[in-house]
Amino acid sequence: MTTLELLAQAVAAGKAKDAKALTQRALDEAIAPTEIVDRTLVPAMTEVGDKFKRSEIFVPEMLIAARAMKEAMELIDPRLAAAGITPKYTAVIGTVQGDLHDIGKNLVATMWRGANFRVIDLGANVPPAKFVAAIQEHRPHLAGLSALLTTTMPAMAETVRAIRANAGVPVKIMIGGAPITQQFCDEIGADGFAPDAGSAVDKARALVESVP
Template identity: 55%
Template sequence: MAEVLEQLAKELFAGNAKGVAELTNKALAEGLKPSEVLNDGLIKGMGEVGVKFKANEIYVPEVLIAARAMKAGMEILKPKLAESGVEPVAKMIIGTVKGDLHDIGKNLVAMMMEGAGFEIIDLGIDVPAEKFIQAVKDNQPQLIGMSALLTTTMVQIKENIKAFQDAGVRNNVKVLIGGAPVTQKFTDEVGADGYSPDAASAVDKAKELLGIA
């Protein structure tokens, strides 16, 4: 049984969406629990993608292809996980801030987080503070991820954090920020909880902020 999961992780790393879907079905048909297929197959494969991406051994296109393969497996697994009562590691709201239309970095982070077992609510691009606040109220997440790719939109992160405080939701969530111009110094200045220089590091930082092993 371990063989099918090993193969599943390999096919995901290789970005073979069809193979991932077939092996996910096969693993379930062999009687493996949905949580096992998720953790020892899909998450394991995506974890390897994160390690290689961090080490610059693979690049954005390979990550996107692997993430697409992960999605193929998740579509089959999601209803099974819900049936068996498997909870996500944590819930995260993510979006690119108001005035900024960049989404590749944000999408990569969302994929990496999903690949690590987080439930992701993606608000898209050009997201105003009000939309983040409403999403927090509606979804009760543990984490907010904000991305800014321009120095001109970076200030929006500061505005948003102030708006979260004014709306009374800031203390309920950890705020993780990132994007090309964002630095640790800026993170400290605006009062965010954490900063990630790249998508692969975002998972580690998120787990660290939430105290997840």
């Protein structure tokens, strides 16, 4: 097996130490950082996301894979920055006001970073005004709103309203979380919904690439 094949396996299995060591080995072998990301890490996390979509793995397995990916990216990011390589798309993401849960949001942020988005993470319990301010500051292509609690879904609707009314930026809005449905997405006027972190990458790409 090649170093990149072993690295892909390590990330998918959530073996963070192995992922870090194999990333270093790949860099020592003079493999381009972009190749490590595009040909290995992104496909590995895509595979993880696909397994999650099929309920072959669950959140703990996703979390350790994301942790392994993060270890690898900590070695790669400085090289990409030094080479002047920046992500094509920018996204802001946060869990809506009143909701302190951040796992789903963190997973989606990791998956988006793995798909070569620059991600500004606003954290959990984010008021609508903070989303608006971040969108005005960073002018992202995409805003991701997360909610785990059914009781905070109204805050998600309020956040969508605030962004549409006040941000002044043609940002695509994507929502997700355990209680969220496509019907709810339609009702509150968001642009897209993903039922899980794996689908969130496909949906994000589709939304940002739909803009001429």
